Amino acid sequence: MNMDYVAENGLVLLGCGKMGGAMLQGWLAQGLPPASVRVIDPNPSDWLRGTGVGINVDLPENPAIVLIAVKPQMMGEALPVLAAMGNGTPLFVSVAAGTPIAAFEAALGAQTPIVRAMPNTPAAVGRGITAIIGNAHASATQVDLAEMLLRAVGQVVRLEREDQMDAVTGVSGSGPAYVFHMIECLAAAGEAQGLAPALAMQLAQATVAGAGALAEAADETPAQLRVNVTSPNGTTQAGLAVLMDADSGLPPLMRKTVAAAADRSRELGNG
Numbered sequence: 001m002n003m004d005y006v007a008e009n010g011l012v013l014l015g016c017g018k019m020g021g022a023m024l025q026g027w028l029a030q031g032l033p034p035a036s037v038r039v040i041d042p043n044p045s046d047w048l049r050g051t052g053v054g055i056n057v058d059l060p061e062n063p064a065i066v067l068i069a070v071k072p073q074m075m076g077e078a079l080p081v082l083a084a085m086g087n088g089t090p091l092f093v094s095v096a097a098g099t100p101i102a103a104f105e106a107a108l109g110a111q112t113p114i115v116r117a118m119p120n121t122p123a124a125v126g127r128g129i130t131a132i133i134g135n136a137h138a139s140a141t142q143v144d145l146a147e148m149l150l151r152a153v154g155q156v157v158r159l160e161r162e163d164q165m166d167a168v169t170g171v172s173g174s175g176p177a178y179v180f181h182m183i184e185c186l187a188a189a190g191e192a193q194g195l196a197p198a199l200a201m202q203l204a205q206a207t208v209a210g211a212g213a214l215a216e217a218a219d220e221t222p223a224q225l226r227v228n229v230t231s232p233n234g235t236t237q238a239g240l241a242v243l244m245d246a247d248s249g250l251p252p253l254m255r256k257t258v259a260a261a262a263d264r265s266r267e268l269g270n271g
Contacts, residue, residue, distance in 0.1 A: 002148065003027075007036045010063040012090075014078055015070035016041040016048050019095055022124045023067070024051070026152025038063075040081065061085070065149065068094040068104075072268070075099055079107040086112040091142045093149070095119050097173065098268035101135045101162055113138040115146040118168050119153065121176050128154030131168040133161070166269065170262035178257060183208050 011032070013020055016039050028034060034052035041048065044055050066085060070078050075096060082092075086108030093115045094104060104114045115138050119130040130150045134143040147156045159165065183204045190200030215222050230236045243250050 002145075003030065003032055005145070006064045006149070007033050008064075009036075010060040011037050012059055012063045012066045012082070013037060013039045013041075013053075014066065014068045014082065015074070016044065017069065017071075018121070018124060019119060020067070020069035021045070021048065022126075022128075022153050023069070023095075023119075023149070024048075024053070026126065027149065030152055040078075059085075062088060063090050065145070066090050066092045067149070068092060068096055070096060072096050072099050075103075079104075083108055088112075091115065091138065091145060093117060093146045095130075097169065098265060100269050101133075105135065111137055113142050115143055116162065116165065117146065117150055118165055118173050119150065120172050123153035126153055129172050130154065130156050131159050131165065131172070132156060133159040133165065166262045166265040167258075169265040170258040170260075173265075174261040178254075179208060179212075 011027075013024060016024060020039075020041075024037065024039070027037075028051060035054070037051075037053040038057060038059050039048060039053050039055050040059075041055065048055065062085070066082055068075075068078070068082075086092075087110070091113045092104060092108060095117045097118065099116075101114050101116050104116075105112060108114075113135065115132055115134045117130050117132045119128050122128045123130070130153070132143065132146055132150065134146070138146075143158070147158070150156050159168065183201075186204035186207065187197070187201040190203060191197055195203070215225060218225055220228070226240070230240060246252070
């Protein structure tokens with residue numbers, strides 16, 4: 001199964017907000033014909049109207065893929081539209097946070113092949129990372145197909161168990177917001193040291209983006225990159241002494257942050 005298979009059999013996209021739109025943009029850029037795509041969305045954007053895909057039209061009976069990208073709150077009204085395709089050949093891929101595979105099996109049929117995925121917002125610039133897991137009815141080929149589609153917006157990793165999705169949510173799903181807040185805090189701290197607000201923000205944004213790019217591109221671990229920047233008794237060491245404090249620094253704060261998000265994900269998943 002590859003993009004040709006999807007082009008021939010069709011793809012249904014349920015919901016085309018930021019995440020659905022980012023994925024659709026990636027697929028079209030990779031050569032998926034707009035005519036192969038059907039989008040169900042109550043408020044299609046001008047961008048979507050201009051792509052040439054079918055919007056709120058009749059759906060193919062057996063599409064290759066049905067990708068569910070609506071908010072969890074809208075799931076109840078959205079799924080009945082697709083129930084007729086359950087228990088068959090179409091592969092359902094969900095990027096809806098907090099909705100477990102069991103909920104889709106209940107709505108679509110127990111024999112439905114389903115892949116649950118957790119992407120994150122850097123997908124909008126092709127720099128996302130998505131974790132996926134398939135149910136018992138999703139074949140290896142179908143999981144490969146889901147991975148290929150999700151690679152349109154970044155990296156893909158596979159989980160061993162669905163309950164790991166809560167931890168993924170805490171790290172990469174919610175993680176971009178932690179990094180955005182770090183940029184805010186770094187800029188504010190620069191202002192407190194006498195920099196103009198716009199300059200402090202530019203320095204903070206470029207530093208975090210650049211360090212992230214270096215961490216991904218370098219052969220060394222982030223720990224080694226940190227050591228490389230830290231001269232004995234220098235300025236970086238003085239800053240890190242505060243940040244790396246085992247009781248009051250970043251390590252306990254990040255553990256609590258990720259745990260809180262993962263716990264909330266578990267609560268949402270349990271309804």
